[in-house]
Amino acid sequence: MSDRKLPRLLQTPAVLLLLVWMLVPLGMTLYFSFIRYVLNSLRRPEWTTPSLSNWRGFGNYEFVLKSKDFVLAIQNSLFIVCSILFLTVILGILIAVLINKSFPGQGIVRVLLISPFFVMPAVNAVLWINMILDPVLGLQGIAVAGINDLLEGLRQMPVLGGFFSLWPEFEPISFRATQTSAIAVIMMVTWQWTPFAVLIFMTSLQSEDQQQKEAAVLDGAGTWSQFRFLTLPHLGRPIAIVVMIQAIFHLSLYAEIEIVSRGNGNKNLPYLIGEFANNNIGAASATGIFAVILANIVAIFLLRMVGKTLME
Amino acid sequence: MGRIVLDQVSKRFGDVEVIPPLDLTIEDGEFAVFVGPSGCGKSTLLRMIAGLEDLTSGNIEIDGENVTEVPPSKRGLAMVFQSYALYPHMTVRKNIGFPLRMEKMEQAEIDKRVETAAQSLNLVDYLDRKPGQLSGGQRQRVAIGRAIVRDPSAFLFDEPLSNLDAALRVGMRLEISEMHERMRTTMIYVTHDQVEAMTMANKIVVLQAGRIEQVGSPLDLYHKPQNVFVAGFIGSPKMNIFSGPEAEKHGAHTIGIRPEHTDVSMTEGTWEGRVGVAEHLGSDTFIHVHDTGLADMVTVRITGDISVKHGDKIFLTPRADQIHRFDAQGQRIA
Ligand SMILES: Nc1ncnc2c1ncn2[C@@H]1O[C@H](COP(=O)(O)OP(=O)(O)O)[C@@H](O)[C@H]1O
Numbered sequence: 001m002s003d004r005k006l007p008r009l010l011q012t013p014a015v016l017l018l019l020v021w022m023l024v025p026l027g028m029t030l031y032f033s034f035i036r037y038v039l040n041s042l043r044r045p046e047w048t049t050p051s052l053s054n055w056r057g058f059g060n061y062e063f064v065l066k067s068k069d070f071v072l073a074i075q076n077s078l079f080i081v082c083s084i085l086f087l088t089v090i091l092g093i094l095i096a097v098l099i100n101k102s103f104p105g106q107g108i109v110r111v112l113l114i115s116p117f118f119v120m121p122a123v124n125a126v127l128w129i130n131m132i133l134d135p136v137l138g139l140q141g142i143a144v145a146g147i148n149d150l151l152e153g154l155r156q157m158p159v160l161g162g163f164f165s166l167w168p169e170f171e172p173i174s175f176r177a178t179q180t181s182a183i184a185v186i187m188m189v190t191w192q193w194t195p196f197a198v199l200i201f202m203t204s205l206q207s208e209d210q211q212q213k214e215a216a217v218l219d220g221a222g223t224w225s226q227f228r229f230l231t232l233p234h235l236g237r238p239i240a241i242v243v244m245i246q247a248i249f250h251l252s253l254y255a256e257i258e259i260v261s262r263g264n265g266n267k268n269l270p271y272l273i274g275e276f277a278n279n280n281i282g283a284a285s286a287t288g289i290f291a292v293i294l295a296n297i298v299a300i301f302l303l304r305m306v307g308k309t310l311m312e
Numbered sequence: 313m314g315r316i317v318l319d320q321v322s323k324r325f326g327d328v329e330v331i332p333p334l335d336l337t338i339e340d341g342e343f344a345v346f347v348g349p350s351g352c353g354k355s356t357l358l359r360m361i362a363g364l365e366d367l368t369s370g371n372i373e374i375d376g377e378n379v380t381e382v383p384p385s386k387r388g389l390a391m392v393f394q395s396y397a398l399y400p401h402m403t404v405r406k407n408i409g410f411p412l413r414m415e416k417m418e419q420a421e422i423d424k425r426v427e428t429a430a431q432s433l434n435l436v437d438y439l440d441r442k443p444g445q446l447s448g449g450q451r452q453r454v455a456i457g458r459a460i461v462r463d464p465s466a467f468l469f470d471e472p473l474s475n476l477d478a479a480l481r482v483g484m485r486l487e488i489s490e491m492h493e494r495m496r497t498t499m500i501y502v503t504h505d506q507v508e509a510m511t512m513a514n515k516i517v518v519l520q521a522g523r524i525e526q527v528g529s530p531l532d533l534y535h536k537p538q539n540v541f542v543a544g545f546i547g548s549p550k551m552n553i554f555s556g557p558e559a560e561k562h563g564a565h566t567i568g569i570r571p572e573h574t575d576v577s578m579t580e581g582t583w584e585g586r587v588g589v590a591e592h593l594g595s596d597t598f599i600h601v602h603d604t605g606l607a608d609m610v611t612v613r614i615t616g617d618i619s620v621k622h623g624d625k626i627f628l629t630p631r632a633d634q635i636h637r638f639d640a641q642g643q644r645i646a
């Protein structure tokens with residue numbers, strides 16, 4: 001036992017630091033979520049300092065649950081995170097498998113592929129919503145206008161014109177609207193995070209055993225079977241890693257939502273917390289606790305799913 | 313069935329000609345061993361037969377059919393790799409059944425065949441384990457099982473035993489020989505270990521730098537090595553080979569004498585030398601003799617035990633009818 005003590009002792013500061021690091025913010029959040037605590041109140045100035053005498057029990061939680069945006073925020077959080085995960089994993093695997101073969105210009109292609117990951121989220125959002133998705137000035141607007149012009153030209157043709165005049169005029173989509181802003185966020189974050197998935201999957205593909213592949217070729221496995229029975233199970237763990245890390249990151253998306261629609265019809269939990277935190281710290285903290293619970297549920301659920309489907 | 317004919321087969325990797333054009337026929341039911349030093353192209357040749365490597369030129373026929381352009385899975389061959397190449401995420405049962413599943417065979421039939429193969433390889437208790445939970449020898453058996461279930465026209469083995477420890481290696485060697493006796497299917501076996509070659513083969517193909525040095529039965533190679541390379545490669549301990557005045561006495565550029573074909577005396581003999589290291593194996597003794605004036609070291613092998621000390625004077629007498637003679641090109645003089 002005695003020779004165990006010294007290492008334990010030496011570990012203590014690190015462990016303590018970690019505990020403090022995690023427990024203090026969590027504890028404060030829990031504490032605030034059970035008291036009335038607002039930043040500004042002319043009517044009840046005593047609420048502006050955190051104190052146990054302002055105890056509210058589960059009142060903050062009830063308030064949050066009843067607020068009109070809460071269910072929407074949960075749904076939106078899940079919808080955005082799951083869509084991004086699904087898209088980045090599929091795109092990541094496809095691209096990684098494609099560029100894993102050697103071809104001329106491989107190095108440059110790989111650097112270019114990784115580059116979106118180095119764009120700041122806010123910049124990414126501004127670029128996408130203004131320069132790409134904008135219905136008038138963005139690429140989308142220009143493309144739709146171009147197609148409409150082309151159609152207009154075709155309608156003037158002598159014989160086929162009659163056929164083309166049956167075609168409708170194309171309408172550009174506004175991605176700042178209530179129904180579409182979540183889609184815009186999904187697109188821009190997918191663009192930014194696919195490189196991360198590609199990077200992780202590519203590393204993993206390079207460690208794949210080539211003799212296994214050859215054995216499979218001799219066993220009569222075609223390209224698809226090799227992918228399905230060797231490559232995909234081999235990627236199981238990296239997929240789990242990509243899913244976990246991204247789930248954690250994207251549950252806390254904020255900048256993109258702020259920039260695309262200022263939360264108009266498209267709130268997620270962090271955005272809701274931000275709104276509450278303008279004044280009502282108690283409600284914001286309660287929402288924060290809900291977010292922690294949601295993150296854990298999502299993480300466990302996703303890990304189970306990835307584990308089950310890939311490891312056969 | 314499984315008669316394999318290589319016709320002017322050659323292979324280059326870029327500018328390097330790894331295998332110059334060669335001809336070789338392996339008869340149906342034969343156990344052929346490709347043996348040679350590391351890097352001589354044995355694996356490359358085997359992989360060309362399997363279809364994993366394209367030919368630079370030439371043709372390969374299996375049972376009279378030209379398979380040069382036929383994809384690997386359609387050649388009816390099964391291969392066992394040095395690293396076993398088992399599928400790590402599948403159980404032993406799935407591993408063995410994989411080739412059948414790829415053939416879209418019915419599950420019931422797959423189960424039956426896997427069961428039969430597992431029984432013959434003593435794997436029944438391990439069917440539901442993953443390869444990571446098996447010992448080296450068991451993995452090797454799974455790899456063999458995966459080859460057997462396909463009922464191939466020939467088996468290809470690429471150094472299948474080199475990852476096993478010495479005791480297991482001897483055991484598996486016997487099992488593979490036994491399997492060949494039972495199934496009588498053509499087998500091509502690649503190894504750099506001449507003991508494996510000698511003990512297992514019907515036909516040994518000695519390769520050096522991609523060229524065939526000699527093809528023959530183990531005893532052919534032992535008694536009539538066609539050149540100096542084969543003489544030095546086959547047999548353990550190695551044949552003593554020397555050129556110079558002693559060789560000229562026998563009308564040759566180079567002569568060779570096997571350690572076991574040299575008689576030893578402490579008092580008289582043809583060559584005189586000094587004992588270096590003596591290795592006592594109990595059944596045999598290998599004595600390394602120095603200062604004979606013939607070569608750096610001459611090895612002799614004596615049945616039973618003999619008491620000699622380091623530095624003792626010793627006399628060697630080669631048996632005249634066992635001296636191998638070679639000309640200046642290293643070819644055997646009949
Ligand atoms: N894919 C390859 N590309 C280039 N050279 C290769 C390749 N595969 C094998 N070689 C070369 O071919 C020679 C024979 O290799 P190999 O058949 O593996 O030898 P062995 O199995 O007899 O040890 C070696 O010199 C090796 O470096």
Ligand SMILES: [Mg+2]
Pocket residue numbers: 354355356471
């Ligand atoms: Mg080899």
